[in-house]
Amino acid sequence: MSSQTTINLRQRSGKCNADTITMAHGSGGKAMRDLIDDVFVSTFDNPELNKLEDQARFELNTLSALGDRLAMTTDSYVVDPLFFPGGDIGKLAVTGTVNDLAVGGAKPLYLTCAMIIEEGMSVDDLRTIAASMRQTADLAGVKIVTGDTKVVPRGAADKLFINTAGVGIIPAGINIGTDRALAGDVVVINGYIGDHGAAIVDARGDMALQNTIETDCQPLNSLITAMLEVCSDIHCMRDATRGGIATVLNEFAQSSNVCIRLKETAIPMRDEVRGMCEILGLDPLYLANEGKVVAIIPAHAADKVIEVMRAHPDGRYSTIIAEVTEKPEARVILSTLFGGERIVDMLVGEQLPRIC
Amino acid sequence: MKYVDEFRDPEKARMLVAEINTITEQLGITQQRPLQLMEFCGGHTHTIFRYGIEQMLPKAIELIHGPGCPVCVLPMGRVDDCVTLAERPNVIFTTFGDAMRVPGSKKSLLQAKADGADIRMVYSPLDALNLARKHQEKEVIFFALGFETTMPSTALTVLQAEQDNINNFSLFCNHITTVPTIKAILDSPDMKIDGFLAPGHVSMVVGARPFDFVAETYEKPIVVTGFEPLDILQSIWMLLKQLSEKRHDVENQYARIVPENGNEPAMDALTKVFELREFFEWRGLGSIDHSGVKMRDAYAAYDAEQKFTVPNLKIADPKSCQCGEVLKGVIRPWECKVFGTQCNPETPMGALMVSTEGACAAYYNFGNLNELLQKKEAVNA
Numbered sequence: 001m002s003s004q005t006t007i008n009l010r011q012r013s014g015k016c017n018a019d020t021i022t023m024a025h026g027s028g029g030k031a032m033r034d035l036i037d038d039v040f041v042s043t044f045d046n047p048e049l050n051k052l053e054d055q056a057r058f059e060l061n062t063l064s065a066l067g068d069r070l071a072m073t074t075d076s077y078v079v080d081p082l083f084f085p086g087g088d089i090g091k092l093a094v095t096g097t098v099n100d101l102a103v104g105g106a107k108p109l110y111l112t113c114a115m116i117i118e119e120g121m122s123v124d125d126l127r128t129i130a131a132s133m134r135q136t137a138d139l140a141g142v143k144i145v146t147g148d149t150k151v152v153p154r155g156a157a158d159k160l161f162i163n164t165a166g167v168g169i170i171p172a173g174i175n176i177g178t179d180r181a182l183a184g185d186v187v188v189i190n191g192y193i194g195d196h197g198a199a200i201v202d203a204r205g206d207m208a209l210q211n212t213i214e215t216d217c218q219p220l221n222s223l224i225t226a227m228l229e230v231c232s233d234i235h236c237m238r239d240a241t242r243g244g245i246a247t248v249l250n251e252f253a254q255s256s257n258v259c260i261r262l263k264e265t266a267i268p269m270r271d272e273v274r275g276m277c278e279i280l281g282l283d284p285l286y287l288a289n290e291g292k293v294v295a296i297i298p299a300h301a302a303d304k305v306i307e308v309m310r311a312h313p314d315g316r317y318s319t320i321i322a323e324v325t326e327k328p329e330a331r332v333i334l335s336t337l338f339g340g341e342r343i344v345d346m347l348v349g350e351q352l353p354r355i356c
Numbered sequence: 357m358k359y360v361d362e363f364r365d366p367e368k369a370r371m372l373v374a375e376i377n378t379i380t381e382q383l384g385i386t387q388q389r390p391l392q393l394m395e396f397c398g399g400h401t402h403t404i405f406r407y408g409i410e411q412m413l414p415k416a417i418e419l420i421h422g423p424g425c426p427v428c429v430l431p432m433g434r435v436d437d438c439v440t441l442a443e444r445p446n447v448i449f450t451t452f453g454d455a456m457r458v459p460g461s462k463k464s465l466l467q468a469k470a471d472g473a474d475i476r477m478v479y480s481p482l483d484a485l486n487l488a489r490k491h492q493e494k495e496v497i498f499f500a501l502g503f504e505t506t507m508p509s510t511a512l513t514v515l516q517a518e519q520d521n522i523n524n525f526s527l528f529c530n531h532i533t534t535v536p537t538i539k540a541i542l543d544s545p546d547m548k549i550d551g552f553l554a555p556g557h558v559s560m561v562v563g564a565r566p567f568d569f570v571a572e573t574y575e576k577p578i579v580v581t582g583f584e585p586l587d588i589l590q591s592i593w594m595l596l597k598q599l600s601e602k603r604h605d606v607e608n609q610y611a612r613i614v615p616e617n618g619n620e621p622a623m624d625a626l627t628k629v630f631e632l633r634e635f636f637e638w639r640g641l642g643s644i645d646h647s648g649v650k651m652r653d654a655y656a657a658y659d660a661e662q663k664f665t666v667p668n669l670k671i672a673d674p675k676s677c678q679c680g681e682v683l684k685g686v687i688r689p690w691e692c693k694v695f696g697t698q699c700n701p702e703t704p705m706g707a708l709m710v711s712t713e714g715a716c717a718a719y720y721n722f723g724n725l726n727e728l729l730q731k732k733e734a735v736n737a
Contacts, residue, residue: 271357278360280479281402338585339366340408342722348701349466352453353479 021121026151043130048145056145066169071106074165084203086214090132097166098140099239102221106168113147116161140219180235181256181296185324191317194273197287218291223314230304236296246285262322264337280353363584372589379596385416397555398425398713405722407585420685421715426502428707428714431637435460437666442473450484451499481513488525500527505557508622511629526660536647551595553581556610563618582610639707640679677706689716690728
């Protein structure tokens with residue numbers, strides 16, 4: 001089947017010769033078709049997409065062989081700037097959705113890709129972003145199978161917004177839920193916190209700091225598969241994106257009605273990120289990550305899980321950062337490196353740099 | 357991390373806490389009549405909560421979190437003035453980040469931005485001056501805020517604008533001063549504070565001498581304090597030591613940063629540009645004589661208040677708000693009638709709930725809220 005479907009694309013294969021996106025590229029006419037063919041279809045290139053129907057179609061039998069539940073998710077990506085150290089909006093748009101599937105225990109399979117482009121956007125930048133999406137999709141073992149392109153007048157969007165939705169299959173026997181944390185469990189993470197948030201602050205250039213922080217943006221499905229192989233009974237799992245690990249841990253503590261006791265000295269953090277937080281008065285516990293999984297697992301499985309995580313390239317700095325206790329319920333408590341204790345709550349509003 | 361970790365050493369902390377415990381016992385202080393020590397500065401409050409210092413101290417020592425958070429004490433009327441300026445056509449209004457959320461009587465700067473005003477967050481007044489260079493067709497107004505810590509950088513920016521002949525830049529000046537405010541607290545009849553941690557970064561500019569009156573006139577010990585957790589513990593220990601030796605002196609714990617006589621070039625710049633106002637309105641404390649500065653007439657061209665008209669309306673604090681009593685240590689944050697109920701970080705009524713450096717917000721965010729609300733009920737019962 002797949003060998004036939006690629007032919008359709010070859011028959012169309014329009015070329016986009018423009019330097020910048022104009023309203024014509026969203027008009028539904030030839031300019032739009034050429035843009036889609038040249039920038040997106042030829043880059044994403046796979047049998048399901050290349051048929052160029054209004055929808056991608058999947059064999060149910062093939063899907064059901066992989067598990068007993070379908071998982072579905074969606075996310076929109078609006079990052080400024082579009083390119084930042086270690087990544088770009090395209091990489092983010094694939095990893096974010098892949099990770100949202102993977103932390104539910106699902107094997108991610110297919111993504112959609114909807115682009116909202118501001119008039120005046122560079123076509124070369126768009127090509128770079130599409131190529132980055134393809135590369136990341138290959139890395140994660142998923143395909144971008146359907147999409148949509150809209151162009152809006154200058155000022156109606158900020159250069160480019162991307163929405164991706166994804167589907168995956170959850171194998172039988174896996175039951176991950178935010179309400180499953182139990183006293184005695186431990187909390188593991190796959191490495192340094194706050195890299196993405198710090199890289200974005202840095203890339204905006206407002207601070208004129210000389211820095212080398214790169215985003216941690218990476219698909220987590222391969223690492224999570226390895227974790228599930230040695231511990232199919234992972235209780236809770238989330239990727240700690242916006243709101244940082246503090247937000248994820250609060251969600252676990254509240255849904256499971258338990259206390260999560262974090263140890264400040266155990267939390268892996270790069271000196272550069274710590275330094276930036278010190279200067280700006282930001283709390284790294286609330287900084288965004290794009291390649292960090294936080295999982296709550298039974299204590300007896302901890303050694304095995306940490307071992308496979310550390311053996312995986314995406315989890316080299318994995319470690320236990322907290323333990324779960326019964327009381328006080330629905331709370332996250334941090335033992336500070338100084339020997340005190342404080343409550344880590346959900347953030348109210350946005351984290352703003354302090355005046356002095 | 358070098359120059360940071362040395363000041364967060366848990367082993368040294370344990371030694372200091374042990375010493376603090378010993379002196380507290382020797383002094384015979386009890387939880388019934390605790391020793392009240394005030395940290396004036398919001399930066400200290402932040403450190404105290406971030407590292408959980410209160411729980412490390414003996415229960416007979418109570419920390420009173422003072423009014424030294426410039427964002428918290430900004431009266432609503434001044435926020436309204438900011439919004440008016442920001443909503444003028446052809447204005448880029450620039451501000452430090454944490455001032456964005458402070459509620460005015462109608463809206464905060466964050467809301468005004470959402471409504472279409474061109475409001476931008478900057479990290480330094482020099483960033484605002486650069487915006488003025490870049491956008492010569494617009495007026496760039498900088499929301500100048502803070503104690504003596506931030507005053508020199510604002511003053512130097514104005515001098516720079518003058519030197520470079522930049523005419524589309526002005527300040528909305530809301531700088532406030534430390535000394536008259538500490539004096540106002542000391543003069544209030546219900547004040548029970550036994551000693552002060554003086555603000556380290558203010559002192560870096562003004563030196564330690566301006567606090568002499570606390571020791572000499574009011575006979576209270578005062579220690580200029582740094583912002584790392586060991587700085588705070590050491591300063592508390594120094595205050596206790598003074599009390600046990602029946603002394604009341606100005607001591608400088610933060611000598612690695614604070615010169616005895618302050619920073620002369622910084623003081624020169626700020627006295628060149630600013631002069632004292634007759635009085636300034638504080639959220640939670642009311643009007644305090646000579647507690648704010650304005651721009652001297654020579655710099656009127658850079659003064660947004662003179663260049664444009666602002667409503668300058670006085671808006672009273674909500675009646676149920678007890679910030680003033682909390683600030684003076686008369687009641688604890690959770691004993692306030694509206695703490696955690698009508699007044700919370702999402703909808704702050706009082707000054708101290710506004711910024712994370714405010715005492716009430718700190719208790720709300722970092723304290724055990726349920727436990728505090730139970731305590732509050734017990735107090736009010």
